Amino acid sequence: MADWEAIYQEHSAGILQYLMMLTRNREEAEDLLQETFMRAMQSRSFVNDISKIRSWMMTIARNLFLDTVRKRRKREKLHVDSEDFDILEAVPDPAPAPDTLVAAGDFKIRLESVLNTMGENYRTAFMLGIVQQYSYKEIGDITGWSESMVKSNIFRARKKVASEMAEFRR
């Protein structure tokens, strides 16, 4: 029987970090983390191979996030249709403008602001490949991308961040 508390202690912080980057909202990320573990604990297809558990958990987390986005978009579309109003343009980006953060010199905040300008695929590639250093094979398992696509997405994310954060280079 799986020691879920040990799995939680080992992997929850990494999953939460990924979910926070995706959602840009700590509360929502914590809800999704909770849901991820509840789904995993109820799942009958538990992965017995300990080396694959973190990929499996991350896959559940990512799928839950994508489901949430899909549902939200559906709701928003209904709202737009009924009011003839483009709600997507009306919602401000919660991330602060990059210019205001350069002075602060806070690498982490600046990095997050750069990530927030990128699409979900690049953010996932960046978080899993560069921050959490999953193998390309694991990222492929989580996202369903081919290995060459993983390589390409990580490269583009890395290049974008490197160019946007030139001021942090020594």
Next chain:
Amino acid sequence: MKTCEEYEMNLSAMIDGELHGDELTETIKHLGECPECMKTLGIYQAMQEEINRHYQPDAVPDNLWGKINPGKDTAKPKSEHHGGKTVIPMPPWLTGIISAAAAIILILISSFILRDTYIFPLQESKIPLLTSTGSSGMTEERFVNFTRELLSADPVYHRKMYLILSALYNEGSMTELQDPSESDQGLQPEFQPGRVDSTGRAWY
């Protein structure tokens, strides 16, 4: 021939430890010939070091595990692994409570079992429980009441007790437990279930 843009993607994979074989050899060779790509590799490496240094995951809230796994004490001590098994240390206060409860239960059970034999042996009769009828042993009335009590308390278990008692009674072995000094107290009546005794009470 590959462009620098194509080699750049290999540089990214190289930093991630995902470049192997001929591609790795070719890229290293190109780096020796292209200062621009060498500079890019340095930028990527420096950025990776900054990320490793500054972008660590935040702590997960303490109460989240309790929400995921309700019914568990969220403040419980972390499990320890011994020989592949997970052992959760028991807090000292809980050990004390369990010990005290076990002692109380043991005392209560002992008192119940021994009350007639040892604790209150001489209040109604001068000799222990399984004695013959008569002034110094268990009276017929007490025997009937005792058997009835046992039967009503637990029909399965005390049915066995009833059979044992009746067998002892019929065989006269209960007499053997009688105080020798009062052994001339006459013969016991034969035990017959369903028989109505001289006082008009029925046997059970």
